[in-house]
Amino acid sequence: MEILYSLEKSTLTIFLIGELDEFSAVNAKQKLDQIISDNKPQTILFDLSRLSFMDSTGIGVLIGRYKTAKALNGKVYVKNISRSIDKIFLMAGLYDIMPKISYKEQKNEIH
Amino acid sequence: MEILYSLEKSTLTIFLIGELDEFSAVNAKQKLDQIISDNKPQTILFDLSRLSFMDSTGIGVLIGRYKTAKALNGKVYVKNISRSIDKIFLMAGLYDIMPKISYKEQKNEIH
Amino acid sequence: MKYINQFSLSVDAKSINEGFVRSAVAAFCVQLNPTIEEIGDIKTAVSEAVTNSIVHGYKGKDGQIVVTVGLCEDGKTIEISVQDFGVGIPDVEQAMQTFFTTSPTDERSGMGFTVMEAFTDDLLVTSEVNKGTLVKMKKLLGANGNEIDNEQL
Amino acid sequence: MKYINQFSLSVDAKSINEGFVRSAVAAFCVQLNPTIEEIGDIKTAVSEAVTNSIVHGYKGKDGQIVVTVGLCEDGKTIEISVQDFGVGIPDVEQAMQTFFTTSPTDERSGMGFTVMEAFTDDLLVTSEVNKGTLVKMKKLLGANGNEIDNEQL
Numbered sequence A, B: 001m002e003i004l005y006s007l008e009k010s011t012l013t014i015f016l017i018g019e020l021d022e023f024s025a026v027n028a029k030q031k032l033d034q035i036i037s038d039n040k041p042q043t044i045l046f047d048l049s050r051l052s053f054m055d056s057t058g059i060g061v062l063i064g065r066y067k068t069a070k071a072l073n074g075k076v077y078v079k080n081i082s083r084s085i086d087k088i089f090l091m092a093g094l095y096d097i098m099p100k101i102s103y104k105e106q107k108n109e110i111h
Numbered sequence C, D: 001m002k003y004i005n006q007f008s009l010s011v012d013a014k015s016i017n018e019g020f021v022r023s024a025v026a027a028f029c030v031q032l033n034p035t036i037e038e039i040g041d042i043k044t045a046v047s048e049a050v051t052n053s054i055v056h057g058y059k060g061k062d063g064q065i066v067v068t069v070g071l072c073e074d075g076k077t078i079e080i081s082v083q084d085f086g087v088g089i090p091d092v093e094q095a096m097q098t099f100f101t102t103s104p105t106d107e108r109s110g111m112g113f114t115v116m117e118a119f120t121d122d123l124l125v126t127s128e129v130n131k132g133t134l135v136k137m138k139k140l141l142g143a144n145g146n147e148i149d150n151e152q153l
Ligand SMILES: Nc1ncnc2c1ncn2[C@@H]1O[C@H](COP(=O)(O)OP(=O)(O)O)[C@@H](O)[C@H]1O
Pocket: A056, C048, C052, C053, C056, C057, C058, C084, C086, C087, C088, C089, C095, C096, C097, C100, C101, C102, C103, C108, C109, C110, C111, C112, C113, C114, C133
């Protein structure tokens, strides 16, 4: 898996690219924690448009990163979720802690 | 595998799409012979731009269709060959009976 | 159970192989012309079972995972089994409860079996302590209206 | 031979499974980050061997094909074997000659072994009449300069 990010004002957009499973999770956790604590964003926006696969290991990874962000008083959102990953988000109740956001909402609410 | 074709003057362009292997060969042979004998083209141009896979079974399929075409006094050319299929063509000496043709040559020579 | 087409594979229990197993199962299912959603469901369910064998069954130690996939006589139902010969599960019923996990410190969600259940049409887990675990899943790949009959094979 | 990662699979000898076997082998090799050309070569070589088992070994009748793939300790050489338990080859040397085929009426080109030889770095064929045929191929996937070491697995 590849992780890219961009910081705009205090919003950190993180692109998860490829497959998030047990194999890629260890590195992903480390790298994400590093990026978050380096940038101390007020808002984290996970862009999943290029995440081609995620299973329940990914739930753990995302909840863990939510905790990292919260400890720094940050909020977490997600966008561009594919249908099968959406099913996993719903099942795990992930949207309760990291709401899905559209482009429009992003412009109005976050900044 | 999917087979599409277009007839322009007496040139029949045949697009081989997908994978040409032992599994797809039986249907491909039948369909190609049908198309060739229905249209009796002077020139057959195999466009392999969308052929994603071919093994030595495909050599037999193409030589067989070359014979069908020759029996009807037609000539056979190929174009848009990927690197790995090119290797097979070279190995089997297929270009000797169905030369590779570029877009420019096609305009000048065939019509 | 008689299958009209099948394969079985045995692979080292290493997490680097998860993607391979998912892709292999998906490549076999392609003959049924499944929808993208059906293929996604199968990949996810298989991934959960394989992860469990690696993480819980063998706890990261060496071992083999055996995956079998069969196409049923109706030409549209796929049966998948994932088997390991690891530590086994003492209480399967408890293990299958949503959010139950024995590795919370590892950031595991306890959602693995729940995902398998949701993404397939049938799930059966049998396990014996110190012998290993066998997960059987069934999925109907009928949404595209394609089925294979024995004559085509 | 010791492998640092491996799988083996057994599949019905049906031509519908050729694409599946090719994809499975390719999916396993992806861990080595091969070039597109290397993956293409491997798919083609595997396809030749599997076709031969189906067409010549079992002559279209039921049977099983066993494919094993191992990653060698150097972290960049792949060993692939394709085995059937069919009619076998009476004269392997003759069979391996370019353009030799026992099925010319079937429009076979007799190029199968020649392609396997050209697309891999090493080819070994052993066969016994009425027992079956074993094709072993080796390929170095080093062009991208990536290799895997045991620690990563
Ligand atoms: N193959 C297995 N071998 C041993 N234990 C297992 C296996 N699969 C699941 N378990 C047990 O069942 C529990 C629940 O599994 P699961 O629902 O997949 O959640 P998670 O993997 O997140 O813990 C695991 O924590 C583990 O204790």
